[in-house]
Amino acid sequence: MRGAFPYGPGQRQALDELLKSCTEGTIGPLPSGAPDRERWREWGLPDRVGRPWYDVPWLWSESYFYRRLLQAVGWFDPGAWQGIDPFRPFKRAEPDAPETDAELAALDALPTLPEPERACALLHGSLWGNRADLGFRLSAEGAEAQDPVPALVADDSAALWSQLPPGGAATLVLVADNAGRELVPDLLLIAHLLAEGRAARAVLHIKPYPYYVSDATTADVVDALHRLRAAPGVAGDYARVLWSAMADGRLTVRAHPFSCAPLPYDRMPDDLRAEFAAATLTVFKGDLNYRRLVGDRRWPPTTPFAETTRYFPGPVAALRTLKSDVITGLSPATESALVAAEGRRWRTSGAHALVQVALKWPGAEAT
Numbered sequence: 001m002r003g004a005f006p007y008g009p010g011q012r013q014a015l016d017e018l019l020k021s022c023t024e025g026t027i028g029p030l031p032s033g034a035p036d037r038e039r040w041r042e043w044g045l046p047d048r049v050g051r052p053w054y055d056v057p058w059l060w061s062e063s064y065f066y067r068r069l070l071q072a073v074g075w076f077d078p079g080a081w082q083g084i085d086p087f088r089p090f091k092r093a094e095p096d097a098p099e100t101d102a103e104l105a106a107l108d109a110l111p112t113l114p115e116p117e118r119a120c121a122l123l124h125g126s127l128w129g130n131r132a133d134l135g136f137r138l139s140a141e142g143a144e145a146q147d148p149v150p151a152l153v154a155d156d157s158a159a160l161w162s163q164l165p166p167g168g169a170a171t172l173v174l175v176a177d178n179a180g181r182e183l184v185p186d187l188l189l190i191a192h193l194l195a196e197g198r199a200a201r202a203v204l205h206i207k208p209y210p211y212y213v214s215d216a217t218t219a220d221v222v223d224a225l226h227r228l229r230a231a232p233g234v235a236g237d238y239a240r241v242l243w244s245a246m247a248d249g250r251l252t253v254r255a256h257p258f259s260c261a262p263l264p265y266d267r268m269p270d271d272l273r274a275e276f277a278a279a280t281l282t283v284f285k286g287d288l289n290y291r292r293l294v295g296d297r298r299w300p301p302t303t304p305f306a307e308t309t310r311y312f313p314g315p316v317a318a319l320r321t322l323k324s325d326v327i328t329g330l331s332p333a334t335e336s337a338l339v340a341a342e343g344r345r346w347r348t349s350g351a352h353a354l355v356q357v358a359l360k361w362p363g364a365e366a367t
Protein backbone atom coordinates (compact mmCIF):
# COMPACT_ATOMS: atom_id res chain seq x y z
CA MET A 1 0.00 0.00 0.00
CA ARG A 2 2.78 2.40 0.99
CA GLY A 3 4.46 1.96 -2.38
CA ALA A 4 1.27 2.51 -4.36
CA PHE A 5 1.16 6.28 -3.78
CA PRO A 6 3.82 9.00 -3.79
CA TYR A 7 3.21 9.78 -0.15
CA GLY A 8 5.21 12.65 1.35
CA PRO A 9 7.41 12.66 4.45
CA GLY A 10 4.53 13.53 6.81
CA GLN A 11 2.41 10.61 5.64
CA ARG A 12 5.37 8.21 5.70
CA GLN A 13 6.27 9.24 9.21
CA ALA A 14 2.66 8.83 10.34
CA LEU A 15 2.56 5.33 8.81
CA ASP A 16 5.83 4.42 10.55
CA GLU A 17 4.44 5.67 13.84
CA LEU A 18 1.26 3.65 13.39
CA LEU A 19 3.27 0.50 12.70
CA LYS A 20 5.40 1.10 15.77
CA SER A 21 2.35 1.74 17.91
CA CYS A 22 0.69 -1.49 16.74
CA THR A 23 3.74 -3.69 17.27
CA GLU A 24 5.44 -2.18 20.31
CA GLY A 25 3.23 0.58 21.60
CA THR A 26 -0.28 1.26 22.74
CA ILE A 27 -3.55 2.52 21.31
CA GLY A 28 -3.54 6.31 20.96
CA PRO A 29 -6.39 8.83 20.84
CA LEU A 30 -7.77 10.53 17.73
CA PRO A 31 -6.58 14.07 16.99
CA SER A 32 -8.64 16.78 18.67
CA GLY A 33 -10.22 17.98 15.40
CA ALA A 34 -11.20 14.52 14.14
CA PRO A 35 -14.75 14.64 12.78
CA ASP A 36 -15.69 11.32 14.38
CA ARG A 37 -14.14 11.78 17.83
CA GLU A 38 -17.49 11.73 19.57
CA ARG A 39 -18.56 8.60 17.71
CA TRP A 40 -15.37 6.76 18.68
CA ARG A 41 -15.87 7.89 22.26
CA GLU A 42 -19.26 6.14 22.16
CA TRP A 43 -17.63 3.12 20.56
CA GLY A 44 -15.28 2.73 23.52
CA LEU A 45 -12.06 4.53 22.56
CA PRO A 46 -11.43 6.22 25.95
CA ASP A 47 -11.42 2.83 27.70
CA ARG A 48 -8.84 1.50 25.29
CA VAL A 49 -6.39 4.38 24.95
CA GLY A 50 -3.07 3.39 26.49
CA ARG A 51 -3.66 -0.34 26.17
CA PRO A 52 -1.60 -2.57 23.84
CA TRP A 53 -3.37 -3.29 20.56
CA TYR A 54 -3.32 -7.02 21.30
CA ASP A 55 -5.05 -6.47 24.60
CA VAL A 56 -8.44 -5.41 23.20
CA PRO A 57 -10.99 -7.43 21.18
CA TRP A 58 -9.77 -8.27 17.69
CA LEU A 59 -12.84 -6.75 16.05
CA TRP A 60 -12.27 -3.49 17.86
CA SER A 61 -8.53 -3.23 17.20
CA GLU A 62 -8.81 -4.14 13.50
CA SER A 63 -11.48 -1.48 12.97
CA TYR A 64 -9.53 1.17 14.81
CA PHE A 65 -6.39 0.25 12.90
CA TYR A 66 -8.08 1.09 9.59
CA ARG A 67 -9.38 4.34 11.07
CA ARG A 68 -5.83 5.29 12.11
CA LEU A 69 -4.37 4.24 8.78
CA LEU A 70 -6.68 6.69 6.99
CA GLN A 71 -5.65 9.36 9.47
CA ALA A 72 -2.00 8.72 8.60
CA VAL A 73 -2.50 9.21 4.86
CA GLY A 74 -4.67 12.32 5.23
CA TRP A 75 -8.07 10.91 4.27
CA PHE A 76 -9.94 13.01 6.85
CA ASP A 77 -7.97 16.25 6.72
CA PRO A 78 -8.92 19.13 4.44
CA GLY A 79 -6.19 19.23 1.81
CA ALA A 80 -4.82 17.50 -1.25
CA TRP A 81 -5.05 13.95 0.12
CA GLN A 82 -8.53 14.20 1.58
CA GLY A 83 -10.71 11.34 0.35
CA ILE A 84 -7.92 9.56 -1.56
CA ASP A 85 -8.48 5.83 -1.01
CA PRO A 86 -5.11 4.20 -0.14
CA PHE A 87 -6.42 0.84 -1.38
CA ARG A 88 -7.79 2.08 -4.70
CA PRO A 89 -4.96 0.74 -6.89
CA PHE A 90 -5.59 -2.79 -5.56
CA LYS A 91 -9.34 -2.47 -5.97
CA ARG A 92 -9.04 -1.07 -9.49
CA ALA A 93 -6.87 -3.97 -10.65
CA GLU A 94 -9.76 -6.42 -10.27
CA PRO A 95 -12.42 -5.05 -12.61
CA ASP A 96 -9.67 -4.27 -15.13
CA ALA A 97 -8.32 -7.86 -15.06
CA PRO A 98 -8.85 -9.90 -18.25
CA GLU A 99 -10.67 -12.66 -16.29
CA THR A 100 -13.43 -10.17 -15.52
CA ASP A 101 -14.33 -9.93 -19.23
CA ALA A 102 -14.73 -13.72 -19.39
CA GLU A 103 -16.77 -13.79 -16.18
CA LEU A 104 -19.11 -11.12 -17.47
CA ALA A 105 -19.42 -12.77 -20.87
CA ALA A 106 -20.52 -15.99 -19.12
CA LEU A 107 -23.68 -14.13 -18.08
CA ASP A 108 -24.83 -14.28 -21.69
CA ALA A 109 -25.83 -17.91 -21.10
CA LEU A 110 -28.34 -16.87 -18.42
CA PRO A 111 -31.35 -15.97 -20.60
CA THR A 112 -31.63 -19.61 -21.71
CA LEU A 113 -32.37 -20.67 -18.12
CA PRO A 114 -35.70 -20.54 -16.28
CA GLU A 115 -35.88 -17.56 -13.90
CA PRO A 116 -35.42 -19.54 -10.63
CA GLU A 117 -32.20 -21.01 -12.02
CA ARG A 118 -30.97 -17.58 -13.09
CA ALA A 119 -31.76 -16.23 -9.64
CA CYS A 120 -29.92 -19.15 -8.04
CA ALA A 121 -26.88 -18.70 -10.31
CA LEU A 122 -26.67 -15.01 -9.42
CA LEU A 123 -27.08 -15.76 -5.70
CA HIS A 124 -24.16 -18.16 -5.92
CA GLY A 125 -22.13 -15.60 -7.86
CA SER A 126 -22.66 -13.14 -5.04
CA LEU A 127 -21.92 -15.77 -2.38
CA TRP A 128 -18.68 -17.05 -3.90
CA GLY A 129 -17.68 -13.54 -4.92
CA ASN A 130 -16.89 -13.15 -1.22
CA ARG A 131 -14.00 -15.58 -1.65
CA ALA A 132 -12.23 -13.09 -3.93
CA ASP A 133 -11.77 -10.48 -1.18
CA LEU A 134 -8.46 -8.76 -1.77
CA GLY A 135 -7.20 -8.58 1.82
CA PHE A 136 -7.81 -12.27 2.20
CA ARG A 137 -6.04 -13.23 -1.01
CA LEU A 138 -2.97 -11.24 -0.02
CA SER A 139 -2.63 -13.49 3.01
CA ALA A 140 -3.83 -16.82 1.55
CA GLU A 141 -2.61 -17.02 -2.02
CA GLY A 142 -4.17 -19.95 -3.87
CA ALA A 143 -7.27 -20.44 -1.72
CA GLU A 144 -9.37 -19.49 -4.72
CA ALA A 145 -8.18 -22.45 -6.74
CA GLN A 146 -9.18 -25.08 -4.20
CA ASP A 147 -12.07 -27.39 -4.81
CA PRO A 148 -14.41 -26.84 -1.87
CA VAL A 149 -15.90 -30.10 -0.52
CA PRO A 150 -18.57 -29.81 0.77
CA ALA A 151 -18.85 -26.36 -0.71
CA LEU A 152 -21.89 -25.21 1.20
CA VAL A 153 -21.83 -26.03 4.89
CA ALA A 154 -25.34 -24.61 5.40
CA ASP A 155 -27.89 -23.75 2.74
CA ASP A 156 -31.09 -21.95 3.68
CA SER A 157 -31.58 -20.52 0.22
CA ALA A 158 -35.18 -21.83 0.04
CA ALA A 159 -36.05 -19.60 3.01
CA LEU A 160 -34.26 -16.71 1.35
CA TRP A 161 -36.28 -17.08 -1.84
CA SER A 162 -39.49 -17.39 0.18
CA GLN A 163 -38.97 -13.74 1.19
CA LEU A 164 -38.42 -12.60 -2.38
CA PRO A 165 -41.12 -14.15 -4.57
CA PRO A 166 -41.50 -12.88 -8.15
CA GLY A 167 -44.04 -10.09 -8.36
CA GLY A 168 -43.85 -9.32 -4.64
CA ALA A 169 -43.23 -5.88 -3.19
CA ALA A 170 -40.12 -6.74 -1.20
CA THR A 171 -37.62 -4.23 0.10
CA LEU A 172 -34.19 -5.80 0.07
CA VAL A 173 -31.33 -4.42 2.12
CA LEU A 174 -27.93 -5.76 1.12
CA VAL A 175 -25.08 -4.97 3.48
CA ALA A 176 -22.14 -5.21 1.10
CA ASP A 177 -18.64 -6.38 1.85
CA ASN A 178 -15.85 -6.13 -0.72
CA ALA A 179 -15.51 -4.07 -3.89
CA GLY A 180 -14.50 -5.48 -7.28
CA ARG A 181 -15.13 -9.16 -7.79
CA GLU A 182 -17.56 -9.34 -4.91
CA LEU A 183 -19.46 -6.11 -5.51
CA VAL A 184 -19.99 -6.79 -9.22
CA PRO A 185 -21.95 -10.02 -8.59
CA ASP A 186 -23.77 -8.33 -5.68
CA LEU A 187 -24.95 -5.65 -8.09
CA LEU A 188 -25.90 -8.25 -10.69
CA LEU A 189 -28.01 -10.05 -8.10
CA ILE A 190 -29.75 -6.81 -7.13
CA ALA A 191 -30.35 -5.98 -10.80
CA HIS A 192 -31.93 -9.36 -11.36
CA LEU A 193 -34.18 -9.09 -8.29
CA LEU A 194 -35.37 -5.65 -9.38
CA ALA A 195 -35.82 -6.63 -13.01
CA GLU A 196 -37.81 -9.76 -12.14
CA GLY A 197 -39.95 -8.03 -9.51
CA ARG A 198 -38.53 -10.15 -6.68
CA ALA A 199 -37.64 -6.81 -5.06
CA ALA A 200 -39.51 -3.56 -5.59
CA ARG A 201 -36.79 -1.60 -3.86
CA ALA A 202 -33.22 -2.24 -2.79
CA VAL A 203 -30.84 -0.48 -0.45
CA LEU A 204 -27.14 -1.18 -0.75
CA HIS A 205 -25.13 -0.44 2.38
CA ILE A 206 -21.49 0.31 1.74
CA LYS A 207 -18.70 1.72 3.92
CA PRO A 208 -18.38 5.46 4.53
CA TYR A 209 -14.59 5.18 4.22
CA PRO A 210 -12.00 2.65 3.02
CA TYR A 211 -11.87 -0.29 5.39
CA TYR A 212 -10.32 -3.76 5.64
CA VAL A 213 -8.45 -3.05 2.37
CA SER A 214 -11.12 -4.09 -0.07
CA ASP A 215 -14.46 -3.09 1.47
CA ALA A 216 -16.73 -1.26 -0.95
CA THR A 217 -17.28 2.49 -0.79
CA THR A 218 -19.49 4.68 -2.98
CA ALA A 219 -16.57 5.27 -5.35
CA ASP A 220 -16.27 1.48 -5.77
CA VAL A 221 -19.98 1.20 -6.57
CA VAL A 222 -19.58 3.85 -9.25
CA ASP A 223 -16.52 2.05 -10.64
CA ALA A 224 -18.40 -1.26 -10.72
CA LEU A 225 -21.37 0.32 -12.47
CA HIS A 226 -19.12 1.90 -15.07
CA ARG A 227 -17.40 -1.44 -15.60
CA LEU A 228 -20.73 -3.20 -16.09
CA ARG A 229 -22.10 -0.45 -18.30
CA ALA A 230 -19.11 -0.79 -20.62
CA ALA A 231 -19.68 -4.55 -20.98
CA PRO A 232 -21.63 -6.03 -23.89
CA GLY A 233 -24.58 -8.41 -23.52
CA VAL A 234 -26.40 -9.30 -20.33
CA ALA A 235 -23.89 -7.53 -18.07
CA GLY A 236 -24.54 -4.25 -19.86
CA ASP A 237 -28.30 -4.86 -19.71
CA TYR A 238 -28.10 -5.35 -15.94
CA ALA A 239 -26.05 -2.15 -15.66
CA ARG A 240 -28.86 -0.24 -17.34
CA VAL A 241 -31.38 -1.76 -14.91
CA LEU A 242 -29.23 -0.58 -12.00
CA TRP A 243 -28.59 2.84 -13.48
CA SER A 244 -32.29 3.56 -13.99
CA ALA A 245 -33.18 2.08 -10.57
CA MET A 246 -30.74 4.51 -8.98
CA ALA A 247 -32.14 7.36 -11.06
CA ASP A 248 -35.72 6.73 -9.95
CA GLY A 249 -34.89 5.81 -6.34
CA ARG A 250 -35.65 2.08 -6.43
CA LEU A 251 -31.99 1.44 -5.64
CA THR A 252 -30.26 3.60 -3.07
CA VAL A 253 -26.76 3.48 -1.66
CA ARG A 254 -26.24 4.11 2.04
CA ALA A 255 -23.00 4.79 3.88
CA HIS A 256 -24.03 4.54 7.51
CA PRO A 257 -21.27 5.31 10.06
CA PHE A 258 -22.10 2.11 11.95
CA SER A 259 -20.94 0.10 8.91
CA CYS A 260 -17.38 0.87 10.08
CA ALA A 261 -18.09 0.45 13.79
CA PRO A 262 -15.85 -1.88 15.83
CA LEU A 263 -18.96 -3.43 17.38
CA PRO A 264 -21.39 -6.25 16.76
CA TYR A 265 -24.75 -5.45 15.19
CA ASP A 266 -26.64 -6.00 18.43
CA ARG A 267 -25.26 -2.56 19.36
CA MET A 268 -26.68 -0.88 16.24
CA PRO A 269 -28.21 2.60 16.60
CA ASP A 270 -31.95 3.16 16.46
CA ASP A 271 -32.10 4.60 12.94
CA LEU A 272 -30.37 1.55 11.51
CA ARG A 273 -32.53 -0.79 13.57
CA ALA A 274 -35.65 0.91 12.16
CA GLU A 275 -34.33 0.55 8.62
CA PHE A 276 -33.63 -3.17 9.02
CA ALA A 277 -37.00 -3.64 10.74
CA ALA A 278 -38.77 -2.17 7.72
CA ALA A 279 -36.97 -4.39 5.19
CA THR A 280 -38.47 -7.60 3.86
CA LEU A 281 -35.03 -9.16 4.07
CA THR A 282 -31.60 -7.90 5.08
CA VAL A 283 -28.67 -9.78 3.57
CA PHE A 284 -25.25 -9.52 5.18
CA LYS A 285 -22.33 -10.29 2.90
CA GLY A 286 -18.96 -11.63 3.93
CA ASP A 287 -16.93 -12.75 6.86
CA LEU A 288 -16.56 -9.55 8.83
CA ASN A 289 -20.27 -8.75 8.59
CA TYR A 290 -20.98 -12.29 9.76
CA ARG A 291 -18.75 -11.84 12.78
CA ARG A 292 -20.57 -8.62 13.59
CA LEU A 293 -24.01 -10.14 12.94
CA VAL A 294 -23.75 -13.23 15.13
CA GLY A 295 -21.25 -11.80 17.62
CA ASP A 296 -17.48 -12.30 17.41
CA ARG A 297 -17.37 -15.26 19.77
CA ARG A 298 -16.30 -18.86 19.88
CA TRP A 299 -19.80 -20.24 19.46
CA PRO A 300 -20.26 -23.99 19.51
CA PRO A 301 -20.70 -24.49 15.72
CA THR A 302 -24.12 -26.08 16.20
CA THR A 303 -25.54 -23.00 17.97
CA PRO A 304 -28.58 -22.09 15.87
CA PHE A 305 -28.05 -19.08 13.60
CA ALA A 306 -31.56 -17.90 14.54
CA GLU A 307 -30.54 -17.85 18.20
CA THR A 308 -27.46 -15.70 17.62
CA THR A 309 -29.47 -13.25 15.49
CA ARG A 310 -32.52 -13.20 17.74
CA TYR A 311 -31.98 -9.50 18.50
CA PHE A 312 -32.23 -8.62 14.81
CA PRO A 313 -35.39 -6.64 14.07
CA GLY A 314 -36.43 -8.41 10.85
CA PRO A 315 -35.72 -11.34 8.56
CA VAL A 316 -31.97 -11.66 8.06
CA ALA A 317 -29.65 -13.70 5.86
CA ALA A 318 -25.91 -14.23 5.71
CA LEU A 319 -23.97 -15.02 2.54
CA ARG A 320 -20.42 -15.73 3.58
CA THR A 321 -17.32 -17.72 2.79
CA LEU A 322 -15.60 -18.95 5.94
CA LYS A 323 -12.41 -17.04 6.72
CA SER A 324 -12.42 -16.72 10.50
CA ASP A 325 -13.20 -18.97 13.45
CA VAL A 326 -16.69 -17.67 14.08
CA ILE A 327 -19.34 -20.14 12.96
CA THR A 328 -22.92 -20.97 13.94
CA GLY A 329 -25.79 -22.97 12.54
CA LEU A 330 -24.03 -26.16 11.45
CA SER A 331 -25.69 -29.53 11.81
CA PRO A 332 -23.78 -31.95 14.07
CA ALA A 333 -23.15 -34.19 11.04
CA THR A 334 -21.69 -31.35 8.97
CA GLU A 335 -19.44 -30.21 11.78
CA SER A 336 -18.15 -33.75 12.35
CA ALA A 337 -17.52 -34.29 8.64
CA LEU A 338 -15.59 -31.04 8.34
CA VAL A 339 -13.48 -31.72 11.42
CA ALA A 340 -12.74 -35.27 10.29
CA ALA A 341 -11.68 -34.12 6.83
CA GLU A 342 -9.81 -30.91 7.69
CA GLY A 343 -9.23 -30.44 11.41
CA ARG A 344 -9.74 -26.71 11.97
CA ARG A 345 -8.74 -25.54 8.51
CA TRP A 346 -12.29 -25.44 7.15
CA ARG A 347 -13.04 -22.54 9.47
CA THR A 348 -10.57 -20.14 7.88
CA SER A 349 -9.53 -21.45 4.48
CA GLY A 350 -12.23 -19.64 2.48
CA ALA A 351 -12.99 -22.93 0.71
CA HIS A 352 -16.42 -23.26 2.32
CA ALA A 353 -19.45 -21.05 2.28
CA LEU A 354 -22.88 -20.72 3.81
CA VAL A 355 -26.32 -19.30 3.14
CA GLN A 356 -28.08 -18.85 6.47
CA VAL A 357 -31.48 -17.28 7.05
CA ALA A 358 -33.43 -16.40 10.17
CA LEU A 359 -37.00 -15.34 9.60
CA LYS A 360 -38.68 -13.30 12.28
CA TRP A 361 -40.81 -15.30 14.64
CA PRO A 362 -43.36 -14.19 17.23
CA GLY A 363 -41.60 -13.25 20.43
CA ALA A 364 -38.35 -12.19 18.75
CA GLU A 365 -36.67 -9.41 20.68
CA ALA A 366 -37.61 -5.92 19.61
CA THR A 367 -35.15 -3.98 21.72
Ligand SMILES: O=P(O)(O)OC[C@H]1O[C@](O)(CO)[C@@H](O)[C@@H]1O
Binding pocket: 062, 130, 133, 135, 136, 177, 178, 212, 285, 286, 287, 288, 289, 291, 323, 324
Ligand atom coordinates in the same frame (compact mmCIF):
# COMPACT_ATOMS: atom_id res chain seq x y z
O1 LIG B 1 -13.92 -9.55 3.42
P1 LIG B 1 -14.50 -10.42 4.44
O2 LIG B 1 -15.20 -11.60 3.88
O3 LIG B 1 -15.36 -9.65 5.40
O4 LIG B 1 -13.30 -11.00 5.26
C1 LIG B 1 -12.57 -10.24 6.17
C2 LIG B 1 -11.96 -11.15 7.15
O5 LIG B 1 -10.60 -11.22 6.91
C3 LIG B 1 -9.90 -10.91 8.09
O6 LIG B 1 -9.48 -9.57 7.97
C4 LIG B 1 -8.72 -11.81 8.28
O7 LIG B 1 -9.14 -13.10 8.38
C5 LIG B 1 -10.92 -11.03 9.20
O8 LIG B 1 -10.63 -10.20 10.23
C6 LIG B 1 -12.17 -10.64 8.53
O9 LIG B 1 -13.26 -11.21 9.16
